[in-house]
Amino acid sequence: MWSNHPSREDVQREYQRIWTLLGERQIEDLIDLPLITDPEILDTMDVTTEIVTPSLMFDENLSTLVVCRLVTLSLEHGNCDGSCFGYVWLAMFGGPRFNNYKDAFRFGQLGYDLVEKRGLTRYQARTYMNVGCTVLPWVKHVAAGRDLIRRAFDAAYRVGDLTFASYSWDQIVTNYLAVGDPLPEVQSECEKGLAFAKQHGFGLVVELCGAQLGLIRSLRGLTPALGSMDYDDYTEVETERRLSSNRNLALAEFYYWTRKSQARFLAGDRASAVEASLHADPLAWTSSGQFETAEHPLYGALAHAAAWDDAPDELKPTHIAALAAHHRQLAVWAEHNPATFENRAAIAGAELARIEGRTLEAQDLYEKAIRAARVNGFVHHEAFSNELAGRFYLSRGFEKIATAYLRDARYCYQRWGADGKVRQLEQQFPQLKAEKAGTEPTATMVAPIEHLDLATVIKVSEAVSGEIVLEKLIDTLMRTAIEHAGAERGLLILPRADEYRIQAEGVTESNAVRIALRQGAVTELDLPLTAFRYALRTKEPVLLQDAFGRSAFSDDVYIANRRARSVLCLPILKQARLLGMLYLENNLTAHVFTPARMTILKLLASEVAISIENARLYRDLAEREARIRRLVDANIIGIMIWDLEGRIIEANDAFLRMVGYEREDLVTSTMRWTDLTPPDWRDRDEEQWLPALKQTGILRPFEKEFFRKDGSRVPVLIGVATFEEGGNQGVAFVIDLTERRQAADVLRSLQTELAHANRLATMGQLAASIAHEVNQPIGAARNNANAALRFLRRDPPDLSEVREALESVVGDTYRASDIIGGIRDQVKKVPPRMERVDLKDAIVEIIALIRGELSRHGVTIQTHLDDDMPLVRADRVQLQQVILNLILNAMEAIVGNASDVREMTISTEMSPVEGLVVAIADSGPGIAVEDRERIFDSFYTTKAEGVGIGLSICRSIIDAHGGRLWADANVPGGAILKFTLPVYG
Numbered sequence: 001m002w003s004n005h006p007s008r009e010d011v012q013r014e015y016q017r018i019w020t021l022l023g024e025r026q027i028e029d030l031i032d033l034p035l036i037t038d039p040e041i042l043d044t045m046d047v048t049t050e051i052v053t054p055s056l057m058f059d060e061n062l063s064t065l066v067v068c069r070l071v072t073l074s075l076e077h078g079n080c081d082g083s084c085f086g087y088v089w090l091a092m093f094g095g096p097r098f099n100n101y102k103d104a105f106r107f108g109q110l111g112y113d114l115v116e117k118r119g120l121t122r123y124q125a126r127t128y129m130n131v132g133c134t135v136l137p138w139v140k141h142v143a144a145g146r147d148l149i150r151r152a153f154d155a156a157y158r159v160g161d162l163t164f165a166s167y168s169w170d171q172i173v174t175n176y177l178a179v180g181d182p183l184p185e186v187q188s189e190c191e192k193g194l195a196f197a198k199q200h201g202f203g204l205v206v207e208l209c210g211a212q213l214g215l216i217r218s219l220r221g222l223t224p225a226l227g228s229m230d231y232d233d234y235t236e237v238e239t240e241r242r243l244s245s246n247r248n249l250a251l252a253e254f255y256y257w258t259r260k261s262q263a264r265f266l267a268g269d270r271a272s273a274v275e276a277s278l279h280a281d282p283l284a285w286t287s288s289g290q291f292e293t294a295e296h297p298l299y300g301a302l303a304h305a306a307a308w309d310d311a312p313d314e315l316k317p318t319h320i321a322a323l324a325a326h327h328r329q330l331a332v333w334a335e336h337n338p339a340t341f342e343n344r345a346a347i348a349g350a351e352l353a354r355i356e357g358r359t360l361e362a363q364d365l366y367e368k369a370i371r372a373a374r375v376n377g378f379v380h381h382e383a384f385s386n387e388l389a390g391r392f393y394l395s396r397g398f399e400k401i402a403t404a405y406l407r408d409a410r411y412c413y414q415r416w417g418a419d420g421k422v423r424q425l426e427q428q429f430p431q432l433k434a435e436k437a438g439t440e441p442t443a444t445m446v447a448p449i450e451h452l453d454l455a456t457v458i459k460v461s462e463a464v465s466g467e468i469v470l471e472k473l474i475d476t477l478m479r480t481a482i483e484h485a486g487a488e489r490g491l492l493i494l495p496r497a498d499e500y501r502i503q504a505e506g507v508t509e510s511n512a513v514r515i516a517l518r519q520g521a522v523t524e525l526d527l528p529l530t531a532f533r534y535a536l537r538t539k540e541p542v543l544l545q546d547a548f549g550r551s552a553f554s555d556d557v558y559i560a561n562r563r564a565r566s567v568l569c570l571p572i573l574k575q576a577r578l579l580g581m582l583y584l585e586n587n588l589t590a591h592v593f594t595p596a597r598m599t600i601l602k603l604l605a606s607e608v609a610i611s612i613e614n615a616r617l618y619r620d621l622a623e624r625e626a627r628i629r630r631l632v633d634a635n636i637i638g639i640m641i642w643d644l645e646g647r648i649i650e651a652n653d654a655f656l657r658m659v660g661y662e663r664e665d666l667v668t669s670t671m672r673w674t675d676l677t678p679p680d681w682r683d684r685d686e687e688q689w690l691p692a693l694k695q696t697g698i699l700r701p702f703e704k705e706f707f708r709k710d711g712s713r714v715p716v717l718i719g720v721a722t723f724e725e726g727g728n729q730g731v732a733f734v735i736d737l738t739e740r741r742q743a744a745d746v747l748r749s750l751q752t753e754l755a756h757a758n759r760l761a762t763m764g765q766l767a768a769s770i771a772h773e774v775n776q777p778i779g780a781a782r783n784n785a786n787a788a789l790r791f792l793r794r795d796p797p798d799l800s801e802v803r804e805a806l807e808s809v810v811g812d813t814y815r816a817s818d819i820i821g822g823i824r825d826q827v828k829k830v831p832p833r834m835e836r837v838d839l840k841d842a843i844v845e846i847i848a849l850i851r852g853e854l855s856r857h858g859v860t861i862q863t864h865l866d867d868d869m870p871l872v873r874a875d876r877v878q879l880q881q882v883i884l885n886l887i888l889n890a891m892e893a894i895v896g897n898a899s900d901v902r903e904m905t906i907s908t909e910m911s912p913v914e915g916l917v918v919a920i921a922d923s924g925p926g927i928a929v930e931d932r933e934r935i936f937d938s939f940y941t942t943k944a945e946g947v948g949i950g951l952s953i954c955r956s957i958i959d960a961h962g963g964r965l966w967a968d969a970n971v972p973g974g975a976i977l978k979f980t981l982p983v984y985g
Contacts, residue, residue, distance in 0.1 A: 006059075006061045006062055006065050007061065008061060010061065011061050011064045011068065011097075014065055014069060014072065015068050015098060017068070017072050018071050018072055018075065018090075021072060021075035022075065027103065027106040027110055028106065028109075028110065030074070030075070030079070030087075030110055031079075031110060031113050031114060031117065031118065033074065034078040035078055035118075036074075036077050036078040038077065041073065041077045041080075042080055045070065045073060045080050045081075048066060048069060048070050048082065049070065049081075049085050049086070051066055052066055052067060052070070052089060060097075060285040060286075060288070063093075064093050067086060067092075067093055070082060070083070070085065070089070070090075071086045071087060071090050071107075074086060074087070079114060079118070080120065081120045081121070081122035081123050082122075082123065083111075083114060083120070084112075084114045084120050084123050084124075084127045085111070085123045085126055085127060086111075087107045087108070087110045087111035088107070088108050088111035088112070088126075088127050088131055088134075088135065090104070091104040091105060091106075091107040091108030091111065091130075091134070091135045092104075092108075092130055092134040092288065092289030092290075093289060097288055099332075101138055101139060101337075102139075102336070104135065104138070105139045108130075108131050108135035108136075109131075111127050111130075111131065112127060112131050115127050115128070124155045125152045125156035125159070125161050125164045126152070126161075126164050128148045128149070128152035129148070129149055129152035129156075129164060129167060129171060130289075131145065131148055132145030132146065132147070132148030132149035132151075132171070133145055133149055133171040133174065133290060133291065134289035134290055134291075135289070136148070137175075137178070137291050137294070137337075137340060138333065138336065138337055138340075140339065141339040141340055141376060141377075141530070142175060142179055142291065142340045143175070143179045143377070143530075145175065146172065146175050146179075149171050149172045149175060150168075150172065152164065152168040153165050153168035153169060153172070156168060161930070162200045162202070162933065163929055165196070166193070166196060166200060166205040167205060169189075169192070169193030169196055169205070170193055170197075170205050170209055170212070171290075172193070173186060173189055173190045173193055173209065173212050174212070174290070174292065175291070176189060177212065177215070177216075177295075178294070178295065179377065179378065179537065180377070180380035180381065180416055180537075181537055182415075182416065182417045182537075183216055183219055183416060183417030183418060184417050185417075186417075187213065187216045187217065190209055190212050190213045190216060191213065193209045194206065194209040194210065197209060200933060201932060201933060201966045201968075203249075204249065204251065204252055207243065207249060207252035207255070207256070208255050210239070211229070211252070211255050211259045211260075212255075212259060213231065213234070214229030214230070214231060214234060214259065214260075214263070215229060215259040215260075215263050217229075217231045218263045218267070219266065219416075219417075219418040219419075219420055219421055220417060220418065220419050221419045221420025221421075221423060223420075225267075226266075226420045226421065226424050227263050227264045227266070227267025227268075227269045227272070228263075229260060229263055233912065233913045239256060240256070243256060246971060247971065248971060250286045251283075251287060253279075253283055253286075254280055254283035254284060254286050254287050254292065254296075255287070255292055257276045257279040257280035257283065258276075258280050258292050258295050258296045258299070259295075260276040261273050261274075261276035261277040261280060261296070261299045261300060261303055264276055264303070265299050265302050265303045265306065266384065267421075267424070268306075268424070270303065271307060273303035273306070273307070274303045274304055274307045274319075276303075277296070277299065277300035277303050277304070277322075280296050280300070281300075284296055294333065294341070294344070297329045297330055297348075298330065298344050298348065300322065300326050301322075301323050301326035301330065301348040301351065301352075302347070302348065302351060302384070302388075304319040304320075304323040304326070305319070305323050305348075305351035305352070305354075305355060307319050308320065308323070308355055320352075320355060323348070323351065323352055327345065327349055330345040330348050331345045331349070333345070334346075338372075340376070342372040342376075343368075343369045343372035343373040343376065343378055343381050346365050346366075346368040346369035346372055346385075347365070347366070347369035347381070347384070347385045347388065349365045350362050350365035350366045350368075350369055350385075350389075350392075351388065363392075366385060366389035366392065367389075369381070369385040370382055370385045370386055370389065370408075373385055377534045377537060377538065379412050379415050379416050379538065380412070380413075380416045380418070382412045383409050383412035383413045383421075384409070386405045386406070386408040386412060387405070387425070389405045390403070390404075390405030390406035390409060391406075403429070403432075406425065406429055407432055409425065410422055410426070471517060474503060474504045474515075474517065475515050477492065477582075478492060478504050478505075478506035478513070478515045479506065479513045479515060480604060481506075481582060481584060481601060482506045482508060482513050482584065483513060484597065484601070484604070485584050485597050485601055486586060486593075487508070487568075487584035487585060488507070488508050488585060488586045488587060488588065489505070489506065489507050489508070489584070489586075489587075490505070490506040490582065490583060490584045490585075491505050491506075491527060491582075492504045492505075492580065492581075492582060492583075493522060493580055493581040493582075493583065494579070494580040494581075495578075495580065500536070501519060501522065502519070502520045502522060502526060503580075504517050504518065505518055524556075524557045525558070527558055527583050528547070528556040528557075528558040528559050528564070528567060529557075529558065530553045530555075530556045531544065531547075531553045531556065531567060531569050532569050532581065532583065534553075534569075535569035535570075535571055535581060536578070536581065539571050539576065539578055540571065541569065541570050541571065541598075541602075542567070542568070542569040543567075543568050543593055543598070544559075544564075544566070544568075545593070546565055546566070546591065547559045547565060547566070547567040562585075562587060563587065564587050565585075565586060565587055565588065565589055565590045565592070566584075566585065566586040566591065566592035566593055567584075568582075568583070568584045568585070568593050568598075568601070569581060569582075569583055570583075570602070571605070573606075582601070582605060584601075637654055637733055637735050638651075638654045638655030638733070638734035638735065638736070639651065639652045639654070639655060639731060639732070639733055639734070640652075640655050640731070641731055642673050642729065642730060642731075642732060643729045644690075644694075644728050644729075645672075645728075646672030646674045647672065647673075648666045648672070648673050649729065651666055658706070658714060658716070658734065658736050659706055659707070659708050659709065659714065660709035660710060661709050665709070673732075675707075676706045676707050677704070677705075677707070678705055678706075678707055678713060681704050681705055684704075693720060693722065693730075697721060697722040697724075698720070698721045698722070699718075699719065699720040699721070700719065701717050701719040702717070702718065702719075703715065703716070703717055703718075703737065704716060714737075714738060715736075715737040715738060715741050716734050716735060716736060716737055717735040717737055718732055718733065718735075720732045720733075785806075788801075788806050834873055834874065834875055835873070835874075835875075836871045837871060837872050837873070837874045837875075837876045837879060838869070838871060839871075839874075839879065839908070839916065839918070839981070840865045840867075840869050840908070842879055842880050843863070843865060843883055843906060843908075843918075844863075844865075845880065846880050846883045846884050846887065847861060847863070847887075849884075850887060850888070854904075857891060857895050857902070858902050859891050859894055859895070859902045859903070859904055860903050860904070861887075861903075861904045861906065862903070862904070863905075863906050863907070864906070864908070865906070865907070865908050866909065866910070869908055870910075870916065872915075872916055872981045873961075873982070874961050874981060875961075878957045878961075879957070879961075879981075881953075881954075882957050882958060882965075882979065883918075883920075885951070885953070885954050886954065887904070887920060889950065889951070890904050890920055890921075890922035890924065890975075890977070891904065893924030893925065894922050894923055894924045894974075896924065896925070897923065897924045897925045899923060899973075901923045902923065903922075903923045904920070904921065904922050904923070905919075906918070906921075907919050907921075910983075911980065914963070914980040914982075915980055915981055915982040915983045916980065916982075916983055917979075917980050918979055918980075918981070919976050919977070919978045920976070920977045921970045921974060921975070921976040922970065922974045922976075924973075924974050924975060925973075926969055926970065926973060926975050927967050927969075927975045932966070932967040932968070933966075933967075935951050935967060936952055936954075936955045936965070936967075937952065951965075954979075958979045961981055961982075962982045963979055963981045963982065964979065964980055965977070965978070965979040966978060966979075
């Protein structure tokens, strides 16, 4: 076996064993290895699989060795679920750590095939995610892995693997940033991923998404300054302090410095960009295979190149050396995968040539970088490549050429959504702002409208503009498009929920067009996915006049299989908003889609965009009215039609039963719906809800009460909306909460009983320790009383000593009384009593209560309690129950651990966001990542004798106090249980 810190030689030896064991077999042949049945080998594989991710945070050689060992075990004994994971991780390390990208991809494909073809699905989500984000981007276009990452999230979420669901969300954001998707859309995805990670308590992913969001918001101009990553409660200063102080966050620290280097470079802050890149350098090993590893040398190279211009002479060689090293790495990757890395290597090479005075070569490389970025869809790389080329020509005095490049840079940044960067360019180069109105490609025609056949234009316009029924519109659109474009086949693709789906297919048969409405996912069997995704991302047409010839999309599976010739993906846009996609193809002839036909198709697309919107509105209105009518008639929930004057226009039977009225009582009388509202609710109606309703036309569901006819009250949940914006009439959907309230009361009562039982059980567990604590002041009082008697027997009596002894007796009795009082409070079944609580005193009191128990088990306890701790508004007894439970759990974990270290720490600190934070850390065995949320579930326990209610009750108490309770890892070992409480206000 190996030591905790294996050497590079250990790694190379194990890696060579793989090839020795492989022998004459091909990597692909390993799919046919027998399945492992030996339980000991399976256990070894399981344990080794689980330590892969932690080892990645610990040591580069150890993590590589663990993965190689997974593979050699598989080669020796056969395949199992863990083999999939091992093969994929070997693929992840094979390129960057062994410079073997070709075989790495084959191992990745093997791991994927074992999941898909042999049904080894236990680590399905992890396999999908790692193939999508750490294997495919090194051998194919980085976007090729996106679908697998999404499938990884779905698979992980389906089986409850929330850890890898969170990782998958972070990786999809990485993919979006690498490809250059529109930043507003990327921001939305990143915010969802961040919220998901926070909700489930995955701190590492919170850090990863936090850095990504800082970069996105900076580029969009949503931070204090371009290049700054500060937003909301996320600050660079606090993040750097937090990351540098926790070794477990080394991966997150690498992410952070890489993204900061990117942000600072694009902002033009050269020194800070270089500083960030230098911070990232020694951490790059943590991210082997992940795409941040590719982003780091790109922006590091560009940062050093920019800093060289203003650097003193003695530092210029350092910048050149760093730039050259980064360029060499990018060039290696470009050789294996030009689709992803050619533009990256070219722009770094251009900057190196510029610095070294190779002017003509620099010019060629700038053009190569721009062209490769454009062809492969990296709009953000096209943007900064144009910007760097513009600045290069400007420095040489070619202002007109420079302006052309800078104008293109501005346009690409705008397409990317980097509004903050656009504003910076316009400030630095005012001529760009003046020119933008006339230079942006806003027109939709490729030929002047007067060059078209007027009859054709009128026919096309009339064909689609009059349709408001969506199905008829689709039929008309498909026939018109296929007939006027000369296409053999066409598809209409429209968004549905979070994906795009095929709505209709048209095929030319015997000089007629057959249209079939269908519902189906977009697959590689329907069209060239690479071209389709590029058109989706850029919102620009993709026209391949001879698709089977050499082009950026010629490797697409569909084009290769169908030998497609003329191909067109035409986005349907309305005011830059993507409403759908029209796909047309002709497999017989190249150059079918002539400029004249393209002009007609773009005219058709613009007309269709308006008609689709109108047809959808018409359909949605009809469906909404039908749904409302079905709801009214079904009487599942209460429905009331009202107006702002207070009249009840209509109500269904469910609502009438709810309030106990007959229809004529409400609809035909002078009663108003306001009369149903009790006086204590009317102020909220008039001051909060009615103004909001008039302003927005909608009120999200809220709770209130209505009067019943007999004068009693009924609690309800009500949602309200007007029929049209600014309208006078609307609908209210009402749900009777009576049964839910009763159930909630019963649940609260049961929870109170359970909490009380938990307190009794805990106090019973501590009975011996409590007796010891009470006996101490009683024994002290006895000793002091005997001393007082001895002092009185003296001749003469020593009255000063008697007084001192009796004062000690009084103090001891008070101390005994305090202990007994605290026990009584814990045992009594008292209702919650919210008051100002000094949490420090409450903690000290509990420690005093159980010090004997801690001493009996040899556990030492240290406290770091803030003397200026603010008061919290809480129930003192309930909080002490939480603290007592957490301390006892920590003590049991420590005692059950084989380690000689038996230490516990209780600390407090203030958080500007969450208020007071209390942490109880132990030196026990720690809590597995997958159990850190489950331990708070009722009746889930990791202890043989546990019942699983203590932590569940603790969380419910903290939740009721407006805080949160969660578990985390302690460093270097053990667990930390933390909870927050809002401070007294």
